[in-house]
Amino acid sequence: MVGGGFHQGTVNTITGSSGTGKTVFASQFIHYGIGQGEKGMIITPSESAEYMKREMMSSFGWDFGAMEKEGMLSIIDVTDPVLRLQKSIDVDPVDFLINFRKLVERKLEEEKPKRLFIDDLTAFFMAVEAPFKVRSLTDDLFGTIRASGVTSVVTIGTAFGTNQFLEYGADSATMLNRERIGNTLIRSIYIMKMRGSKIANSIRVLDISDDGLSVSTLSPYP
Numbered sequence: 001m002v003g004g005g006f007h008q009g010t011v012n013t014i015t016g017s018s019g020t021g022k023t024v025f026a027s028q029f030i031h032y033g034i035g036q037g038e039k040g041m042i043i044t045p046s047e048s049a050e051y052m053k054r055e056m057m058s059s060f061g062w063d064f065g066a067m068e069k070e071g072m073l074s075i076i077d078v079t080d081p082v083l084r085l086q087k088s089i090d091v092d093p094v095d096f097l098i099n100f101r102k103l104v105e106r107k108l109e110e111e112k113p114k115r116l117f118i119d120d121l122t123a124f125f126m127a128v129e130a131p132f133k134v135r136s137l138t139d140d141l142f143g144t145i146r147a148s149g150v151t152s153v154v155t156i157g158t159a160f161g162t163n164q165f166l167e168y169g170a171d172s173a174t175m176l177n178r179e180r181i182g183n184t185l186i187r188s189i190y191i192m193k194m195r196g197s198k199i200a201n202s203i204r205v206l207d208i209s210d211d212g213l214s215v216s217t218l219s220p221y222p
């Protein structure tokens with residue numbers, strides 16, 4: 001659908017409502033890369049790393065714990081008190097995002113991964129009131145990621161309406177949805193934009209099975 005894949009050193013957003021497959025998409029991106037010998041990094045701002053590892057193991061048999069031990073993957077749990085990146089209602093969201101950007105910069109420098117996955121930052125951006133601040137915080141974070149040369153996937157929820165700002169600043173934007181066809185819900189995917197690539201201008205069926213995600217050549221519509 002994107003004529004080959006994500007370009008190296010870019011920020012690629014995956015947007016969708018809850019349960020559309022964002023985390024599976026990005027986890028598969030990391031898992032596949034490790035299979036190709038490309039070191040991965042996962043940053044989980046909104047759920048614990050342990051929970052995600054368990055879920056990917058039980059759903060698809062992707063053993064992120066083992067890959068971590070082999071040194072092919074680093075998982076950064078933002079809730080880890082050692083990082084002193086406090087995430088509570090007392091912390092100003094702008095301060096949080098500034099510190100988060102610094103953390104990402106430091107970790108990318110230390111670990112030098114080829115692929116990066118940041119899971120759902122929407123809640124933090126939602127808490128920032130002024131749209132121009134959201135824009136500049138997004139630019140700073142995405143700029144840091146690009147400067148390191150890592151290829152990244154950032155997932156975005158749709159509940160809070162801040163997704164457009166993040167998509168605007170990204171190099172590509174992929175949308176995941178559920179389409180209601182008669183009485184059934186069908187998962188779907190389309191590419192909203194990709195800088196520097198010709199993209200498929202169609203909505204395709206997205207399947208999740210024990211092997212992970214796959215994109216069909218079919219349209220969800222009859």
Ligand SMILES: Nc1ncnc2c1ncn2[C@@H]1O[C@H](COP(=O)(O)OP(=O)(O)O)[C@@H](O)[C@H]1O
Pocket residue numbers: 016017018019020021022023024025059060208209210211
């Ligand atoms: N082995 C599997 N086969 C089919 N569907 C699965 C499998 N494992 C997980 N799923 C489905 O994948 C979805 C999880 O998507 P997820 O990436 O967590 O959503 P999001 O991050 O967008 O909220 C759930 O709806 C779950 O039922």
Ligand SMILES: [Mg+2]
Pocket residue numbers: 022023024120
């Ligand atoms: Mg998720």
